[in-house]
Amino acid sequence: xxxxxxxxxxxxxxxxxxxxxxxxxxxxxxxxxxxxxxxxxxxxxxxxxxxxxxxxxxxxxxxxxxxxxxxxxxxxxxxxxxxxxxxxxxxxxxxxxxxxxxxxxxxxxxxxxxxxxxxxxxxxxxxxxxxxxxxxxxxxxxxxxxxxxxxxxxxxxxxxxxxxxxxxxxxxxxxxxxxxxxxxxxxxxxxxxxxxxxxxxxxxxxxxxxxxxxxxxxxxxxxxxxxxxxxxxx
Numbered sequence: 111x112x113x114x115x116x117x118x119x120x121x122x123x124x125x126x127x128x129x130x131x132x133x134x135x136x137x138x139x140x141x142x143x144x145x146x147x148x149x150x151x152x153x154x155x156x157x158x159x160x161x162x163x164x165x166x167x168x169x170x171x172x173x174x175x176x177x178x179x180x181x182x183x184x185x186x187x188x189x190x191x192x193x194x195x196x197x198x199x200x201x202x203x204x205x206x207x208x209x210x211x212x213x214x215x216x217x218x219x220x221x222x223x224x225x226x227x228x229x230x231x232x233x234x235x236x237x238x239x240x241x242x243x244x245x246x247x248x249x250x251x252x253x254x255x256x257x258x259x260x261x262x263x264x265x266x267x268x269x270x271x272x273x274x275x276x277x278x279x280x281x282x283x284x285x286x287x288x289x290x291x292x293x294x295x296x297x298x299x300x301x302x303x304x305x306x307x308x309x310x311x312x313x314x315x316x317x318x319x320x321x322x323x324x325x326x327x328x329x330x331x332x333x334x335x336x337x338x339x340x341x342x343x344x
Contacts, residue, residue, distance in 0.1 A: 113137070113144065116151040123206055125229045128159075135156020136160045170224045171203045172338050174320065177219040178327035194219060208232060209293055216262055217242070217314030218322040220333070230342055231317070237291040237319055238344055244286045245311035249279055254305040258288070264300035272301075275321050283310065304309040317329040318344055 111119070117128035117137070129147050137144045138158040139151070151157060157164045169288050171216045175194060177183065185206050194207050198221065208220040209229045222228060231238055256275045273289035288298060299309045315322045320337055333341075 111151050113139070113149045113151050113157070114147060115225070116157060117159060117164065118229065119222030120157075121162060121170070121204060121225065122159050122162070122224050123228075124208070124232060126232065127206075127228075128225070131159055147254070153259075157280050169203065171196070171201065171205060171222060172227065172333040173201070173205070173221045173330045174226065174322075174333055174337075175219045175221060175330035176258075176322055176325035176327050177211050177216055179214055179216045179300060181328075182213060183207045183219065194221065198330065211314060212296055212299075215312045215314070216327060217312075218317055218320070219314070221330070222315065227338070227342060230344070232293065234292065236344060239289050239291050239316075240293070240314060241287060241316040243277070243311075243313045243315050244288055244302065244309055246286070246302055246307040247310055248283065248307060249281050250276070250284050250286070250305075250307060254291045254307075255286075257305050258301055262301055264294065264297065264304055264305040267294060269297065269301060287315075293321075316343075 113132065114125040114128035116261050117123060118125045123131065130291065132144055135143050135145065136159060139149065140156050144230045175197065177194055182191050184193045185195050187193050195205065198205065203223050205223045206220045209221060209232050211217060211219055219265060220231065223234055255274050255276065259272055261269045261271055270292060277285045290297065298312055302309050318341060
C-alpha cells in the first residue's frame with residue numbers, strides 16, 4: 111500500500127497532508143527517514159509519523175463542528191493556542207480537521223480519522239461547494255458583485271466563477287452569501303479585498319448540502335451515515 115494511503119488509513123492525516131509530512135522528513139519506516147512518496151508499505155514495516163508509531167486502523171469517526179473565532183484549525187499548535195481538536199472533550203479517537211478555517215473565521219468544519227474522506231472533500235478536482243456568510247463594511251455595488259461572480263485576481267491566482275448573493279444591506283454594511291468550490295488560503299477575504307472591501311465577519315454555513323444548522327460555537331455532533339455516504343459520493 112502506498113505510504114500516504116497507509117498513513118491516511120491509520121487515521122493520522124489526509125493523503126495530501128501525509129505527502130507534506132514525508133517531504134518534511136517527519137516520516138520514518140523501520141527507523142529510517144522516508145523521502146520516497148511512492149514507497150509501498152509491506153507487511154512487517156514499522157511506520158512512524160512525527161515520532162508516533164502508527165497502529166492498526168481505528169474505528170472511523172466523523173464530526174461536524176461550529177468552529178469558534180479564535181481557535182486554530184489544527185491538531186496541535188506550537189504557540190499553545192486552543193485548537194479545534196482541544197474542543198472534542200469526549201472523543202477517544204485521534205482525529206484531524208478536514209481542510210481549514212482561519213483564526214478569525216467561524217463556522218462548519220468536519221473532523222475525522224478517515225484520510226480517504228478528507229481527501230475526497232479537499233482535493234480540487236472534486237469541486238465541493240462551500241457557502242460562506244460574509245459581512246463587509248459599506249454598501250457594495252452591483253458592478254463589484256459581478257466581478258466577484260466572474261472571478262478576481264487574488265494575487266497570482268484568478269478565482270473561478272462564484273455564486274454571490276446580497277442577503278441584506280444598509281449604507282453602513284452588507285451581508286452576502288458566497289459559494290465557492292476552491293480553498294485557497296484566506297480566499298474569501300482576499301476576494302473582497304480585490305474589489306476594495308474588508309471583511310468584518312466570516313462564517314462558513316454549509317459544505318455541499320450539509321448545513322451548520324443550530325450548532326453553537328464550539329459545539330459538535332456526529333455526522334449521520336446518510337451524510338457520510340452523501341459526502342463520499344459527491
